[in-house]
Each structure stands twice: as structure tokens, then as C-alpha cells.
Amino acid sequence: MHKQIGTCIFWFRRDLRLRDNHALYEALRSGHHVQPVFIFDRTILSKLEDKDDARVSFIHQELSSIHLRLGQQQAAIAFYHDEPLKAWKEIVKTFNPIAVYFNHDYEPYARKRDKEIRDFLKQGQVAVYSFKDQVIFEKEDILKNNDEAYTVFTPYKNCWLAQLASSVLKNYPSEDHLQSLSTCQQTMPSLQDLGFTATKQPFPSKRYKKVIADYHDTRDNPSDEQGTSRLSVHLRFGTVSIRTLVQEARKAKEKTWLNELIWREFYMMILWHFPQTVGKAFKPAYDRIQWQNKETEFDAWCQGKTGYPLVDAGMRQLNETGFMHNRVRMVAASFLCKHLLIDWRWGEAYFARKLQDYEQSSNIGNWQWAAGSGNDAAPYFRIFNPELQLKKFDPKLVYARRWIPELDDPFKYPSPIVEHKKARERALEVYKNALRD
Template sequence: MKEREKISVFWFRRDLRLEDNHGLYRALQSGFPLLPVFIFDPEILEQFEEKQDRRVDYFHQALADLHRELQLQQTGIRFFHQQVLKCFDQLTREYDVQEVYCNTDYEPAALARDAAVRQFLSDRQIAFKNYKDQVIFEANEILKADHTPYTVFTPYSKKWLEKLQPTNYQAYDSHSLQAHFLKWPALAIPPLSDLGLEQTATVYSKPDLQNVDITQFDRLREFPHLEATSHLGIALRFGTISVRAAVALAVTANATWLKALIWRGFFMQILFHFPRVVNGSFKVKYDAIKWRNDEGDFEKWCLGQTGYPLVDAGMRQLNQTGSMHNRVRMVVASFLTKHLLIDWRWGEAYFAQKLLDYDLAANNGNWQWAAGTGCDAAPYFRVFNPQAQWDKFDAENRYVQKWLPEWNTTDYPLPIVDHRFARERALTAYKTALKDDF
């Protein structure tokens, strides 16, 4: 019987790039030919409700691009479409696998999956090595003096900035190591149809930070019609750029954008330390709120038919593009939870199905912020006035006119609820749930 070849494996996940990829950099120095793999996990793909999903199409195209880059070096990604442990069982039968490398994923389900993989490999005397790549500081690297996690953003941010050094965002240059990939006649990436999905209108292009202008981010970011944000959320989500490169740019170009990146790390460490937030309020008492959960109102919110133009424009933008301006995200989330008194988890789940840049930690953290249930939240008595927000951030109606063609016509619906009435109803519901705090 032919002796199995000794190799190492690098498992691509949320890090779809060759440049500045920490785990890949370490893997290429393993001393063994390196086989890159990607697993289309059926359990994850089944979570996408629609066959045409822009996010799947995005990362499929990003993977195809990455695969082509590797094929130029007589190698490529080994693709699997099966349960994760079955993939590693197959790999360990075909090859004498010495080590498996990846970058750390901090979501609860990913941590459980990786623990199972680690045990599977350990039983076969194979090392499982994971590295920090998604964040500048991992959850246990930014702690209070008593070694407990921060639950308020401002002191966390201050500590984060105090600790930041250029070495924290120095790139991992693996270019000179790429000769260490396993040479093999790589097969093509399986088409989306083989995964039970379909193509969308999404067109992937490799992100280039040199073409990103964030110099005016602090001044223009609040105005949705200007599109003055970085548009890098999806690139950070799937790792087609590195967070280190993003921070290196922010440090020199715009402190406000750097703060946005710190918020990203803050929510990741909250999710890591307090995984209960996936299904419940960070402030446990807030689980006592008696939500109305009117399905008809929820459908109108989803479709952008509430009669509040800024809310409806945001939802139309989300439904049509998979994106929504951050200021508008806050307005629509506040409207759902406070004006309609609908459980934040309903809105979070809807965003999870629609947002191109969906990230569990950020989505959960921002929804709980808006609902007042989170660790670093808008107080329950802060109820955004959608009209005032519209007047302030879209004074010339450019954003509303773009996404609501029927606005200002007889086809546009009347408001589904009066602002003053809704505000008082929300305050009463919150006060009743939190009566012990008064």
C-alpha cells in the first residue's frame, strides 16, 4: 500500500485572503506541504432561507478568486460539502496529516464546533492550532483591573487604545512562504447549484483599502444619502481584508472610523464572555418586557410600509440591496422595539437573513443597544423620533426619495402608530417590567 503523504492543513473560514492571514502565515511554516481546505457545511447552508442569498454568492465568488490565485502556484483549495468531522475523517484517511491550522472564530457555535474538531484530531495525535486574526485584541486581552470583562464601551475603548501598538496591526507577510503549498491538480470550486443555492446579482471584487476614502467619515457618516461610509462591513465579515490593515488605515486616516472598529471588537468580547445574549437580554430583567409582537405590524415594518419615511426607506434599501446605512439601522431598530413594542429578537433575526455584512456579535449588540436590553445600551426611555431623525439627517429628502418612489403620493400609507402614543406605551411597558428598579 502506498505510504500516505505527510502534510499540514489550513482551514479557511472567515479569512478569505492570502495576504496578512495569521493562521495561514503560521501554517506555511509548519515544515510540511500545506493543503488549504474549505468546508461548505450543510448545517450552515441550511440556515439561509432563500436559495438566492447575496452573502453566499459573495463568499463563493471570493473563494473562487482565492482558488484561482492558488492555482497559479500549481495548488488550490480542497473543497468539501459535508459535515465538518466527516471532512477531517476523510482527510486523515487520505493523508498523514501532521497539523491542522485555522484562525479563531469566537461565536458560541463555532467554538463548540472547533472543540469537537480539536478532540477528533487529538484522538489521532494531530495538533489543532488556531490563531488570532479577526480581532486586534482577543476577549481576555482587554480586562478590568479585577480581571473581569468590560461591559461598558467607553472604558473598554480607552483601555483598547492605551494598549494599541504598531506591532498589534503589523501585517503577516506570507508571500515568500507560498512555495510551501502542497502541489496538486486542484479541481474547480463546486458551483452554487451543487450546494442547493442560486446565483444573485452580486459581483465580487477584491477589496482594496487604497481605494477607500475615510478621511471625511467623522463629518459625513451620519447622512445616509451621501454613502460616506467605508462599505467594508462584508469584507471584514468574511475576511477578504484583514482587521490589521483596516486599523492601520484608521490610525492614520480617521479616529472615528477606528472607534467603529473598536465597537466591533467590543461586541465580539461581549458575545464571548456572555454567550447568553444570543437568545436573551444582557440585562436579564428586560426579558420580563411584555412585547406586543403584532405580526401585521411586523410585516409592515419588514416591507417598509409603516408610514414613517425614514424607517420605510431603510427597510426598502435593506430588502433590495442587503445593506442599510448605520444611522438608519438605529432608527428602524428603535422603531420596531419602542414604537411597535415588538421583541428585538424578531428584528435581529430579520437582519440576520438580509444583511450582507451580518455578524452575530455586532447584530446582536446593536439590536440590544437599540432595545435598551444590552450591556452598553441606549436607556429604555430614549425613543428616537423618526420624524426628527429624518429632518436632521435627510433634510433634503434625497435618501427617502431614492428608496420610496411612492413617498408624497396618495399611494404612501399613513403612519401605523402615533409617535407620542407609541412612546408612552413603550415607557409604560418598560417601567412595568422593571418595576423593582423604581
């Protein structure tokens, strides 16, 4: 008796690629026809302030490319624009699936959503299979000897590298099994259908081999546009495979770049184990800090008009391109928290709105680092001098002049919003008062 072939669903989420996609690979090899779906989540989209949000354009662009590729197989993605549970009720009604496949997500909202969808599917006797795909190690893969999560980066990194050395890093060649896709025709909604317009911001390419090889020499130079991989947006939405990137880093013997990938996983697992850090300091005492939170100063920071060129160039680069060099992110974040005494959550929310590569775990982790309240945080008394940082990392003002055309005109470019020495002394006093027992 022949096994009856049914339909299973593969749910695209943060894995917008056909190549080396773990859950897609498992679905395609399940022996059933596979129908891919994507949900434009109204819950998320309704909260976006900018109708030309670059991330929506990026997702739409990548899905369009996949949709065209699937058309060559007489297949298509089924699109939904709704709250996830409502969309899934429609998916089940339309396709009557016997199983659903998707890759893990680690953010608090995603975990809550996935539990709701799992519960709904299981009530209808639909099997649910989920897989690790966007990280090398997840959840409880890396723990201390007492089975607690690591909260300091260096021992986590050492354990991560030891596990990698003893693991076989397996790829999942999903691209070789596309013949198992269901035959169907589906129309993709336009950006306008979703209530958005196309961004004017360019997106970085996925070329990275030369950058990886030179990364340790070029990564701290903000004026070198080719000095960093710019792969963060591709990692964020899964248009490249993390397994491929780690394999390339090992091949190139590029430890500095691999280190950045480990930081990404460290912050993801911190958010997994400590979801409260979305809105609260990892070190609770830091929630006692008396922030000044002056809106005029916050606006000046957002617009890149603080009078400190490295901070201002970074903020203007962010506003125009959706990207900011990592070294400059550190200086701009430290300046907001310590020079202006503005709550790190304000800065985190602004980056969340503007960054193409916004990754909740890394963004929160790095902002808490800058504020002194997080893991491996810069101690509160370490306060970047933005003028010295400018001399060190942009000595010829190439980066600063590129983003601040009026830099050399004292009538157009503002004087410093605060004086460094006084701001530093004030920050030390405010932090000391908050952290007294």
C-alpha cells in the same frame, strides 16, 4: 538525517484571503507542505431560507478568486460540502496530515464546532494550532483590574487604545510563502452543486483610503453612498486584514473610523464572555417586557410600509441590496422595539437573514442597544422620533425618495402605522411595568 516533510492542513474559515493571514502564514512556514481546505457547512447552509442568499454568493466568489490564484502555483483548495466533523474525517483519510492550522472564531456555534474538531484531531494524534487573526485584541487580552470583562464601551475603548499604543502591530506576509503549498488539482463546486443560485445584489469594493480620511464628515448621511466604507462584509468574511485597516486608520489619524472598529471588537468579546446574550437580554430584567408582537405590524416593518420614510427607506434598501446605512439601522431597530413593541429577537433574526455583513456579535449587540437591554444601551426612555431623524439626516428626502418612489403620492404611500406620541407613551408604560422591582 533530513527532517521528513509531511502535509499540514490550513482551514479557511472567516479569513478568505492569501495576504496577511496569520494561521496561513504559520502553516506555510512550518516546514511542511500545506494543503488548504474549505468546508461548505451543511449545518449552516441548510438553515438559510433564501436560495439566492448573497453571503453564499460572496463566499463562493472570493473562494473562486483564491482558487484561481492558487492554480498559478499548481495548488488548489480542497472543498467539502458536509457537516464539519464528517468533512474532517474525510480530510484526515485523504491527506493524513501531521498538523492543522486555523484562525480563531468567537461565536457560540463556532466555538462548539472547533472543540469537536480539536478533540477529533487530537484523538488521531494530529497537532492543532490556532491563531488570532480577525481582531486586534481577543478573549482575555483586555480585562479590568479585577480580571473581569469590560461591559461598558468607553473604559474598554480606553484600555484597547492604551494597549494598541504599547503594542507592535505585526503583519503576517503569508502571500510571500505560497511556494510551500502542496501541488494538487481540485474542482470547486458550483453554487448549484451547493443548492444555491447567484444573488443579483452587488458587492462593495475593498477601496477605503479616501473614505477613511473623510469618514467623520460623511458617515451620518444615508444618501451619500460613498460616505461609509462598506467594508463590513469584507471584515465579516476576512477578505481584508483588520491589522491593515487599523494601520490605515492610525496613518490617517481618523479616530471616528477606528472607534467603529473598536465597537466591533467590543461586541465580539461581549459575545465571547457572555454567550447567553444570543437569545437573552444582557440585563435580565428586560426579558420581562410584555412585547405586543403583532405579525401584521412586523410584516409592514419588514416590507418598508410603516408610513415613516426613514424606517421604510432603510428596510427597502436592506431588502434590495443586503445593506442598510448604520444611522438608519439604529432608527429602524428602535422603531420596531419601541414604537411597535416587537421583540428585538424578531428584528435580529430578520437582519440575520437579509444583511450581507451579518455579524452575530454586532447584530445582537446593536439590537440589544436599541431595545435598551444590552451594553451601553440607550436608556428605555430614549425613543428616537423617526420624523425628527429624517429632518436631521435626510432633510431634502434624497435617501427617502430613492428607496420609496411613491413617497409623494398619498394614495400609494401608507399613513403612519402608529402615531409617534402615543407609541412613545405606550412604550414608556410597558417598559416601566417590566422594570419595576
